[in-house]
Amino acid sequence: MTSRTTDHLPTDRDFPESFLWGAATAAYQIEGATGEDGRSPSIWDTFSRVPGAILGGDNGDVACDHYHRMPEDVALMKQLGFGAYRFSIAWPRVRPDARNPNRAGIAFYDRLVDELLGAGILPWVTLYHWDLPQRLEDAGGWLNRDTTDRFVEYALTTYDALGDRVRSWTTMNEPWCSAFLGYTGGQHAPGRQEGAAGLVAAHHLMLAHGRTIDELRRRGNADDRLGITLNLTVAEPFDASEPADVDAAERVDLGFNRVFLDPIFRGKYDEALLTDRDHHQWNGRPWHEVVRDGDLGVISTPIDVLGVNYYHGDGASGRPHPADQLLGSATPQPERPTVSPYPGGQDITFPRRGLPTTGQDWEIEPDGLTRLLLRLRDDYGVPPIYITENGAAYPDTVVDGTVDDPERASFFAEHLRATRDAMAQGVDVRGYFAWSLMDNYEWAYGYSQRFGIVHVDYETQERIPKSSAQLFSRVAATGVLSER
């Protein structure tokens, strides 16, 4: 009889057994139930009603109805074998008004955390995924320094309610979007287009982050994993022989990556952010007058983990190009006119570089992720990294009750390979969350872009795991990328 011992040899793994696998969502994108249990309106409830702001005029009133279907959704994650679930807490549920915490709103997250733990899934909490209570925006939003006090208050309320069971706390998700799409470009809530206001908002968001890390640390739980999630890019000149493109790429790197990385990991802002007088005036004054003594020390409070969201790199140009050669031109865009989210960056364009693109017309550049991870280690000496979002939108179709999405599956496979390549070069990456667990409300794109590994029928709310979910589930179970 032939011995079959090779069947029992350990497989070479691409990822260690300790690697954390999960999927991510955000409150406003999936919960619905916006008027229930005392939740007050957020800036997204307001902004989604601004004419032309959202493709299809959609809002998150119902979304995936997750608020009512949470146990089924957790069961689905368990079935897919996920070790962790990254979700966000809706601030307007927890602190709907200026008075006391809202018990009914907190109760939902209490149940969610218990459900997850019962299913053996680690809860990974994000405190702010963009749903600022509208009442605070009415008082100036992230341009008002007092909002940082309100954030700390909300964060502590949440920690006091869930901190006995949750060990992973992310302060902010992608503050770049909140600050620069929200206050400079106007693509996101609150939809303001006020130039250097984005820098002011970014500073206050980071201050709220640093203060919260400091406060949570004082709570003294040695097992806490405290951090922030940044969306980061690899900015390159569209044409390296064009000085205008080289300059545009530097400005994108500064205004997207370094505006957060420098203060958080080096405790300073680059001089170029402080001295460009034409573009960095807010309310008639240099924006950085909002930076007070001690702020940068607070912002650079050490964190335990860095969350990295990566979707694509950027090939920036400082010159005009025909509209149909610009990225994004192949998909419908919201009607409301917007401006560049880079203060003073109206000349920056992103022409096609000949790379493949997703269904949303976003470039696919997996090796950019490897380079980004190496840079984070080499230039910033960052703490352990978790990829907290990565994924792609495609127009999926249901055929005979199944959804086959090979393009999304290969997107994941390529980016996981890129992650593994960085790990092989010594970068400490400890986990990966797919964006997203399920199709959901994609901000200014409404329901037109499907990012889920689980398909959602918005009429019936039926969930169907796509073939990419099966791939992901297999990789999570085996730690092996391709069949060998």
Ligand code: FCB
């Ligand atoms: C990120 C957001 C997330 C989702 C993906 C596609 O910028 O954090 O909510 O919209 O993009």
